[in-house]
Amino acid sequence: MARITCKTKRYPSDMTDEEWERIAPLMPSLGRRDRPREVEFREVINAVRYLVRSGCGWRMLPIHFGH
Known part of the structure; x- marks a missing residue:
């Protein structure tokens, strides 16, 4: 969780470190043109x-998740 600690609030629906370790290898490491990604897949x-858990719409997503 070292890279996402800047988020001020954690939610019960957030992935655990163990869950992330299982799917992280499936995520592409670089963005287009081999640039680092601007948005982390975990977030x-x-x-x-x-x-999914709360049933809210995209526009009602808390600002803690970013744009």
Whole structure:
């Protein structure tokens, strides 16, 4: 969780470190043109899990998840 500690609030729907370790190897490491990604896949998955669990819409997603 070292890279996502800047998020001020954790949610019950957030992935555990163990869950992330299982799927992290499946995620591409670089973005287009071999640039580092601007958005971390773990945060995207956390946002989707939050939406599924809470039933809210994309526009109601808490700002803690970013843009």
